[in-house]
Amino acid sequence: MSTKHYFDPEDLKKFGNIAAWQKPMADKFFSWYAEVFKAGALTEREKALIALAVAHTVQCPYCIDAYTTDCLGKGADEEQMMEAVHVAAAIRAGSSLVFSTQMMNHAETQTF
Amino acid sequence: MSIHQRGKSLASRNSALSDTFFQLEVLNGKAVSDVRIPQFSETIKQAGFTSGVLKPTRIEIFQVNVGKLCNQTCAHCHVDAGPDRKAENMNRATFEKCLDILRRYDIPTVDITGGAPEMNPNFRWFVEECRALGKHVMDRCNLTIIMSNPKYRDLPQFFAEHQIEVVSSLPHYNARRTDSQRGDGVFGDSIKAIRLLNAIGYGQEGSDLKLNLVYNPTGTFLPGNQAALEHEFKTQLKRQHDVVFNNLYAITNMPISRFLDYLLESGQYESYMQGLLDAYNPSAVAGVMCRNTISVSWEGYLYDCDFNQMLDLKVAGSYVHVDDFDLDALENRNIVLNQHCYGCTAGAGSSCGGQVA
Numbered sequence: 520m521s522t523k524h525y526f527d528p529e530d531l532k533k534f535g536n537i538a539a540w541q542k543p544m545a546d547k548f549f550s551w552y553a554e555v556f557k558a559g560a561l562t563e564r565e566k567a568l569i570a571l572a573v574a575h576t577v578q579c580p581y582c583i584d585a586y587t588t589d590c591l592g593k594g595a596d597e598e599q600m601m602e603a604v605h606v607a608a609a610i611r612a613g614s615s616l617v618f619s620t621q622m623m624n625h626a627e628t629q630t631f
Numbered sequence: 632m633s634i635h636q637r638g639k640s641l642a643s644r645n646s647a648l649s650d651t652f653f654q655l656e657v658l659n660g661k662a663v664s665d666v667r668i669p670q671f672s673e674t675i676k677q678a679g680f681t682s683g684v685l686k687p688t689r690i691e692i693f694q695v696n697v698g699k700l701c702n703q704t705c706a707h708c709h710v711d712a713g714p715d716r717k718a719e720n721m722n723r724a725t726f727e728k729c730l731d732i733l734r735r736y737d738i739p740t741v742d743i744t745g746g747a748p749e750m751n752p753n754f755r756w757f758v759e760e761c762r763a764l765g766k767h768v769m770d771r772c773n774l775t776i777i778m779s780n781p782k783y784r785d786l787p788q789f790f791a792e793h794q795i796e797v798v799s800s801l802p803h804y805n806a807r808r809t810d811s812q813r814g815d816g817v818f819g820d821s822i823k824a825i826r827l828l829n830a831i832g833y834g835q836e837g838s839d840l841k842l843n844l845v846y847n848p849t850g851t852f853l854p855g856n857q858a859a860l861e862h863e864f865k866t867q868l869k870r871q872h873d874v875v876f877n878n879l880y881a882i883t884n885m886p887i888s889r890f891l892d893y894l895l896e897s898g899q900y901e902s903y904m905q906g907l908l909d910a911y912n913p914s915a916v917a918g919v920m921c922r923n924t925i926s927v928s929w930e931g932y933l934y935d936c937d938f939n940q941m942l943d944l945k946v947a948g949s950y951v952h953v954d955d956f957d958l959d960a961l962e963n964r965n966i967v968l969n970q971h972c973y974g975c976t977a978g979a980g981s982s983c984g985g986q987v988a
Contacts, residue, residue: 563859592848593855594863596805 531581564593572607635815636704640713651943658970671972678913685966692924694742697721701746707890712746721929728953744771769796774824804867812849825874834876847882854881857986880985885974907973915980918987
């Protein structure tokens with residue numbers, strides 16, 4: 520079925536269908552995924568906030584919807600969620616800026 | 632600070648949903664929405680209730696909803712309570728009948744709810760009478776009532792004097808989250824009220840005076856892990872406001888009354904019901920509160936729970952009023968089930984005492 524847009528919120532509900540084409544790998548993935556998000560050294564809320572931040576970094580609209588709801592359900596508030604996104608944004612910005620040291624190094628070799 | 636109400640009751644708005652029959656039509660896919668989810672009574676057959684019938688265990692909690700009058704108009708209220716609901720309040724004669732029942736039967740706990748139950752003029756007298764009978768008394772206090780008027784300012788002392796367990800809604804440790812559900816100014820007044828309760832020993836470690844908070848989602852999501860939420864609430868409320876409490880009860884928003892109205896208005900009814908169904912947990916069925924509770928309305932009618940009360944689904948059988956209360960008959964009744972019951976079996980389950988599974 521072709522569509523005129525790339526992202527449809529309804530598709531998130533079909534995530535489990537990926538097993539239809541490769542069940543053993545999908546089963547392993549979903550089992551591992553469930554284990555990852557259980558409370559451990561980090562709480563479920565902390566893991567949900569990390570997931571929300573990463574969702575913004577990979578710019579996955581499905582993940583953003585899913586982990587916004589998940590963060591709210593696990594008791595995170597707006598400030599915590601926005602701070603998590605700022606952490607993601609800061610790393611993205613920093614990861615560009617830190618390369619400027621290469622620019623500066625190279626410029627050093629190119630100039631008097 | 633006075634509270635800025637979130638809206639008006641369905642009753643004062645003459646909403647179609649103020650008709651409980653209409654709510655049941657919606658829940659069963661016969662009005663507004665054509666979404667059909669499996670009948671709850673069919674679903675529980677796989678949870679060991681093979682006949683689709685749920686029976687009480689033993690009635691241990693006598694929950695009295697003393698009326699719909701409240702100083703708040705919360706967005707999600709299943710009672711459709713508010714300042715305008717002045718007519719629907721239990722009178723002295725009905726309270727007397729409740730006391731007769733409590734005298735006659737060994738039902739250890741009286742759970743008083745509303746509305747804001749303290750606004751009923753018979754509240755303090757009823758509490759004193761229940762305590763004189765040796766009952767454990769719980770008051771579902773919305774906290775802000777204590778700050779709303781000087782005549783309620785001594786409620787913490789009254790609660791302490793009578794060793795009342797205080798159970799209070801505080802949906803979030805964040806002011807914006809709380810006020811978005813309960814009205815602007817509610818969070819600030821709630822914290823002031825908790826300080827007064829803390830000051831006389833409520834919620835303090837080693838104290839017999841119990842202050843338990845109720846968390847329910849401030850939106851269309853389901854509650855997370857109760858223990859994790861309790862830990863977070865304790866940490867944040869202590870750090871930010873230097874207040875303490877005993878336990879946190881996580882309760883799921885029930886798709887009835889004003890929350891049902893919100894779901895329909897926001898176009899999220901279908902997805903919420905599907906979410907409840909997807910989160911259905913068979914192991915939560917055995918612990919639902921209707922199995923050990925009887926709920927009494929302001930008019931004296933008997934219900935399996937406060938939610939059935941608000942849908943006007945009276946207990947099955949011929950003994951449906953405090954006038955003809957029969958404990959044996961009630962303990963052998965079939966609990967009345969409907970589609971909203973999925974709210975109590977989602978995830979870790981939900982009850983007036985929080986998670987059940």
